[in-house]
Amino acid sequence: MIYLGIDTSNSPLALALIEDGVVLIEETANLKINHSLTAMPAIEEMMKKAKVLPADLTHIAVAEGPGSYTGVRIGLTIAKTLAWSLKIPLHSVSSLKVLAANGQGFDGLVCPIMDARRGTAFIGLYEGTGLKSVLADQHSDVKEFLLKAKELGRPVLFTGIDAALHEALIVEVLGRAAHFSSIQNRLPRASNLILLAQQSEESDVHHAVPEYRRITEAEANYNKAQEGQIL
Amino acid sequence: MSKDIYVLGIETSCDETAASIVKNGTEIISNIVASQIESHKRFGGVVPEIASRHHVEQITLVIEEAMQLAGMEPDQLDAVAVTEGPGLVGALLIGVNAAKAFAFAHQLPLVGVHHIAGHIYANRLEQEMEFPLLALVISGGHTELIYMKEHGDFTVIGETRDDAAGEAYDKVARTLNLPYPGGPHIDRLAHTSDEAVMFPRIWLEEGSYDFSFSGLKSSVLNYMHNAAQRGEQVVPERVAAGFQNSVVEVVTGKTMRAAEEYKARQVIAAGGVAANKGLRNSLDAAFKQKGIPFHIPSLPLCTDNAAMIAAAGTVMYEKGLYGNMAMNGRPGMPLTSWI
Numbered sequence A: 001m002i003y004l005g006i007d008t009s010n011s012p013l014a015l016a017l018i019e020d021g022v023v024l025i026e027e028t029a030n031l032k033i034n035h036s037l038t039a040m041p042a043i044e045e046m047m048k049k050a051k052v053l054p055a056d057l058t059h060i061a062v063a064e065g066p067g068s069y070t071g072v073r074i075g076l077t078i079a080k081t082l083a084w085s086l087k088i089p090l091h092s093v094s095s096l097k098v099l100a101a102n103g104q105g106f107d108g109l110v111c112p113i114m115d116a117r118r119g120t121a122f123i124g125l126y127e128g129t130g131l132k133s134v135l136a137d138q139h140s141d142v143k144e145f146l147l148k149a150k151e152l153g154r155p156v157l158f159t160g161i162d163a164a165l166h167e168a169l170i171v172e173v174l175g176r177a178a179h180f181s182s183i184q185n186r187l188p189r190a191s192n193l194i195l196l197a198q199q200s201e202e203s204d205v206h207h208a209v210p211e212y213r214r215i216t217e218a219e220a221n222y223n224k225a226q227e228g229q230i231l
Numbered sequence B: 001m002s003k004d005i006y007v008l009g010i011e012t013s014c015d016e017t018a019a020s021i022v023k024n025g026t027e028i029i030s031n032i033v034a035s036q037i038e039s040h041k042r043f044g045g046v047v048p049e050i051a052s053r054h055h056v057e058q059i060t061l062v063i064e065e066a067m068q069l070a071g072m073e074p075d076q077l078d079a080v081a082v083t084e085g086p087g088l089v090g091a092l093l094i095g096v097n098a099a100k101a102f103a104f105a106h107q108l109p110l111v112g113v114h115h116i117a118g119h120i121y122a123n124r125l126e127q128e129m130e131f132p133l134l135a136l137v138i139s140g141g142h143t144e145l146i147y148m149k150e151h152g153d154f155t156v157i158g159e160t161r162d163d164a165a166g167e168a169y170d171k172v173a174r175t176l177n178l179p180y181p182g183g184p185h186i187d188r189l190a191h192t193s194d195e196a197v198m199f200p201r202i203w204l205e206e207g208s209y210d211f212s213f214s215g216l217k218s219s220v221l222n223y224m225h226n227a228a229q230r231g232e233q234v235v236p237e238r239v240a241a242g243f244q245n246s247v248v249e250v251v252t253g254k255t256m257r258a259a260e261e262y263k264a265r266q267v268i269a270a271g272g273v274a275a276n277k278g279l280r281n282s283l284d285a286a287f288k289q290k291g292i293p294f295h296i297p298s299l300p301l302c303t304d305n306a307a308m309i310a311a312a313g314t315v316m317y318e319k320g321l322y323g324n325m326a327m328n329g330r331p332g333m334p335l336t337s338w339i
Helices: A035-049 A071-085 A095-103 A142-151 A163-179 A188-199 A218-231 B037-041 B048-070 B089-106 B116-127 B166-176 B183-191 B214-229 B236-261 B277-290 B307-318
Strands: A002-007 A013-019 A024-030 A060-064 A090-093 A109-115 A120-127 A131-140 A158-161 A176-178 B006-011 B016-023 B027-037 B079-085 B110-114 B135-140 B143-148 B154-161 B267-269
Touching: A002 A035, A002 A071, A002 A188, A013 A035, A024 A035, A035 A071, A035 B089, A060 A071, A060 A188, A071 A090, A071 B048, A071 B089, A090 A095, A090 A188, A095 A109, A095 A120, A095 A131, A095 A188, A095 B135, A109 A142, A120 A176, A131 A142, A142 A163, A158 A163, A218 B048, B006 B048, B006 B089, B006 B307, B016 B048, B016 B307, B027 B048, B037 B048, B048 B089, B079 B089, B079 B116, B079 B135, B089 B110, B110 B116, B110 B135, B110 B154, B110 B307, B116 B135, B116 B143, B116 B267, B116 B307, B135 B236, B143 B236, B154 B236, B166 B183, B166 B214, B166 B236, B166 B277, B166 B307, B183 B236, B183 B277, B214 B236, B236 B267, B236 B277, B267 B277
Parallel strands: A002 A060, A060 A090, A109 A158, A158 A176, B006 B079, B079 B110, B135 B267
Antiparallel strands: A002 A013, A013 A024, A109 A120, A120 A131, B006 B016, B016 B027, B135 B143, B143 B154
């Protein structure tokens, strides 16, 4: 069994191949390069290095979002097309859970965070042991979410490259309960993605869609206008 | 007789998710289009982010349907052709990445096709192309006159300097409170009216094959505005007919003059606005009178589709013009010749 893992949901590009419980190769780049341009060449190159042919793949694992809309779509499009056309199962896993896996073993809660501008983020809260979801993945005002996390009264480990952006606010709200991953543990790792995929149900290839966790601006404005009319 | 060539085409440049299989660049085996018009209607136009969201939901379904309808497996294909540009960037890259993944999975050559080259080659699915050829590409995003000496040789001799014709149609339709997309509604209204408001014909400098539709659009808006200020009732049918007459006269006139100057042996029209009845009739009549062969593809091949991408892609494949895994969606891709 050979799993290919693909995470393009934010600026990092994370790829891995795992064969029968052995990590053959794993790559994480944090170079802010256009995934549409680089994801497929990187997959091609990695598989060549590992001497794995497309037909050898038995499973595809993909990070389904939230994150950059375009980034998530690129990963999903590649993963869906590979899985469907090679007739192999697809497993999609929350991009926040993939990041949370960096904090596995932490005695407390793990909070993966992806900045979404204007004081908001894509954010979730997981148990450090077992990665059970404590507060669902969501698009939220960062401060509001932190206040909810604070009520749980447990230490929280923040992970993700955008944790740095919100560090001051996190410390202000959570004080000594706030902990931060070391820098190498802030990037998504596709080996973690694959391990999570192995514990997850198979996705319906055709109907696997990005988990944006946010409606589009056009829809939000439209809904607002509709409400106005009803009132 | 050499071996038949089967090419899978993929098109996602705007608001249609499409896949098709074409044999030898001339024969449609399957042609699937999933339109998003219903989703964009309430916004009065295509919302790029929503278009991208739909493409990722539809892409594998549409390709699968095209493959199943053709009764083909990936290893029976010779190449994968995809619209590389121009178009909406977020929409383009869904098709491009699906095409790359498909080509990689089955080790097939990948061909990146220019959307306009696709529109031109849609004609070849119904009638063989004769050179020198003049193509009028007219749609919601494009208004161009293209001269071709032979396959893959494109010279843009005229293009719009502002709005595309289809864009002007949509804007005028909006001021007449017609639903989106407005083109077909204006065409229909225009045909119900015996009288037409006189709007200017925008010919630009003498000898120019370029187009301009924003001035025409403004005079329609001014007419509506002035009528409203004077409290006069506007007859939408007359406005639609007047606007359409102006567009049709200028487009027909310039296409005719170019065909004569470039001694075209065949003139073809392509793109969504080529489906417009008023324009079709006018071009048909004008070229019949001059005795120049003229062809417009049937409606499903005028609007965006993937068969046209596979058709153009087949010629590129035969010339060995392959792309690679670093292909990206190119929103502003220029139309360049293959030779």
